Amino acid sequence: MRYSAAMKLLEGSKGLLPLKSDTSAGFSVRSAKRIVIVLTGATDYNIEKLDFNTSKDPFRICMDKITNASRYNSRELKKIHEQDHRQMFDRVKFSLGEDTNKETPTDERLNKIKEGGADDNLIPVYFQYGRYLLMNSSRKPGVLPANLQGIWNDQFDAPWNADFHTNINLQMNYWPAEVCNLPETSEILTGFMEKLTLPGTVTAKEMYGADGWTLHHLTDPFGRTGVADGVWGITPMDGPWMTFPVYEHFLFTADTAFLKDRAYPMLKGAAEFVLDFLVESPEGYLVTNPSHSPENNFRVPETGEVSALTYAATTDIELVNALFDYCIEAAGILGKDKEFVSHLLEAKRRLPPIKINSKGVIQEWIKDYDEPEPGHRHMSHLLGLYPMAQFTPETPELFNAAKATIERRLSFGGGHTGWSRAWIVNLFARLQDGEKAYENLMGLLRKSTLTNLFDTHPPFQIDGNFGGTAGIAEMLIQSHNGIIRLLPAIPEAWKTGEVEGLCARGGFVISMNWDEGKMQNAKIFSPRGGKCRVEYDGKQQKISLKAGEEKTISF
Ligand code: FUC
Numbered sequence: 396m397r398y399s400a401a402m403k404l405l406e407g408s409k410g411l412l413p414l415k416s417d418t419s420a421g422f423s424v425r426s427a428k429r430i431v432i433v434l435t436g437a438t439d440y441n442i443e444k445l446d447f448n449t450s451k452d453p454f455r456i457c458m459d460k461i462t463n464a465s466r467y468n469s470r471e472l473k474k475i476h477e478q479d480h481r482q483m484f485d486r487v488k489f490s491l492g493e494d495t496n497k498e499t500p501t502d503e504r505l506n507k508i509k510e511g512g513a514d515d516n517l518i519p520v521y522f523q524y525g526r527y528l529l530m531n532s533s534r535k536p537g538v539l540p541a542n543l544q545g546i547w548n549d550q551f552d553a554p555w556n557a558d559f560h561t562n563i564n565l566q567m568n569y570w571p572a573e574v575c576n577l578p579e580t581s582e583i584l585t586g587f588m589e590k591l592t593l594p595g596t597v598t599a600k601e602m603y604g605a606d607g608w609t610l611h612h613l614t615d616p617f618g619r620t621g622v623a624d625g626v627w628g629i630t631p632m633d634g635p636w637m638t639f640p641v642y643e644h645f646l647f648t649a650d651t652a653f654l655k656d657r658a659y660p661m662l663k664g665a666a667e668f669v670l671d672f673l674v675e676s677p678e679g680y681l682v683t684n685p686s687h688s689p690e691n692n693f694r695v696p697e698t699g700e701v702s703a704l705t706y707a708a709t710t711d712i713e714l715v716n717a718l719f720d721y722c723i724e725a726a727g728i729l730g731k732d733k734e735f736v737s738h739l740l741e742a743k744r745r746l747p748p749i750k751i752n753s754k755g756v757i758q759e760w761i762k763d764y765d766e767p768e769p770g771h772r773h774m775s776h777l778l779g780l781y782p783m784a785q786f787t788p789e790t791p792e793l794f795n796a797a798k799a800t801i802e803r804r805l806s807f808g809g810g811h812t813g814w815s816r817a818w819i820v821n822l823f824a825r826l827q828d829g830e831k832a833y834e835n836l837m838g839l840l841r842k843s844t845l846t847n848l849f850d851t852h853p854p855f856q857i858d859g860n861f862g863g864t865a866g867i868a869e870m871l872i873q874s875h876n877g878i879i880r881l882l883p884a885i886p887e888a889w890k891t892g893e894v895e896g897l898c899a900r901g902g903f904v905i906s907m908n909w910d911e912g913k914m915q916n917a918k919i920f921s922p923r924g925g926k927c928r929v930e931y932d933g934k935q936q937k938i939s940l941k942a943g944e945e946k947t948i949s950f
Contacts, residue, residue: 402434525864570865607667609634649902682707693764770807813843817862833886
């Protein structure tokens with residue numbers, strides 16, 4: 396790989412300095428009150444091929460960018476940047492009453508929270524910051540998706556190679572994309588996923604003799620889809636899982652052309668892989684094998700040994716169920732693939748059930764194994780609660796067991812990485828427990844957030860920012876399983892608030908404000924037209940909208 400970087404002093408006491416091209420070059424500035432430096436970098440990477448393009452000259456690219464930027468002064472550059480992102484950023488407004496601390500520096504505000512104080516008006520700042528980070532990591536056509544550090548990796552040898560971990564982290568990066576009205580960002584992910592299906596087909600065929608495509612627990616800009624990192628890598632179900640953010644784009648936008656041309660072919664390929672990969676277990680179920688519950692271990696009862704690999708870890712059963720459900724739903728909408736759908740239905744009937752174990756929690760593995768690390772950071776057997784919607788108040792036993800599962804994880808020190816705590820915020824929001832969601836959001840700020848509001852694993856890892864932003868949205872609005880729920884999980888502390896422009900599945904945009912914890916006004920807008928059910932405080936309403944119509948909802 397070839398790379399280059401360049402910088403130029405744009406404004407300063409000595410005026411413009413010539414660009415130095417070699418890496419050891421630099422410049423010194425003396426007696427300057429204020430300087431403005433433009434800097435850039437480039438490589439010969441070619442995203443279209445997920446490979447290098449040696450005919451690209453990174454230094455030339457840098458020079459062009461610097462020359463272009465140098466045509467403007469710093470005020471103009473700032474204006475160009477603001478114009479570039481404002482139209483996306485301003486789609487969502489969020490406040491929790493008047494922010495009287497606006498002028499206080501962010502680090503001081505955060506420190507106050509870390510010391511046990513309250514400053515709830517920092518929540519909208521944190522929320523909008525997450526949207527900003529996602530927009531800037533993943534907005535313009537031709538860029539890679541947001542990696543573990545977004546675009547803010549500052550190390551040559553970055554933690555976890557600044558790659559794309561696909562057993563929670565890359566998915567979490569895109570949790571806020573749709574609900575927070577940034578659909579362009581998830582299109583970047585879709586484009587990348589489409590490219591991965593090619594090497595993913597080779598992996599499916601060569602490793603498993605299967606049709607379709609898949610990938611394992613991480614990938615990179617060069618399209619890795621095989622196993623990496625030893626035993627943790629043996630999880631071919633991350634291909635199916637990575638199709639869900641793509642399908643969510645359809646669910647939120649109701650764009651059937653996107654479904655037909657982009658989401659459905661990807662989902663179908665993932666389902667073809669799974670159909671071939673499933674084998675019959677000793678109990679007569681159709682199961683994934685090998686299988687593991689991401690990065691967690693159990694004790695083998697006969698020997699007491701610690702092991703990771705089994706068959707049909709609960710997460711896999713949830714993933715297969717969701718994948719098949721989405722495929723069946725999509726094929727129905729598109730009116731195609733009747734025979735394929737009947738295969739999926741047949742296989743679904745033969746999957747193992749989700750069990751509640753002897754401790755009253757969702758059983759993580761096919762058997763009720765003892766767990767050496769009960770506070771483990773991953774909670775993959777709760778995917779069925781969030782981001783999927785398999786455990787709901789309509790399945791009370793699983794719903795309550797899911798709650799007990801999180802509580803058990805937390806009681807053993809769970810949620811100790813930023814992303815893990817952010818996931819817990821979303822899980823409690825889905826349980827419609829606003830107080831617990833809030834408590835864990837505060838935990839995220841207190842224990843896993845750096846002074847500039849970056850999330851920390853530790854070290855700095857951006858997924859917790861995106862998970863945290865999605866969690867706040869999930870407290871304000873939910874739209875799974877055919878109902879749009881308004882303020883489903885707000886805590887006592889958020890008595891007054893206003894939010895504008897959050898998105899709901901079905902292609903709706905919601906704005907609302909509340910006072911003394913009670914809804915005042917709610918509005919729903921539909922760009923494409925459609926019908927939905929909206930619920931607030933246990934009361935439901937059916938609403939029908941024409942394309943471009945907005946209605947006020949009163950409860
Ligand atoms: C997953 C997590 C780790 C870390 C890594 C990048 O494998 O288990 O905690 O976040 O991704």
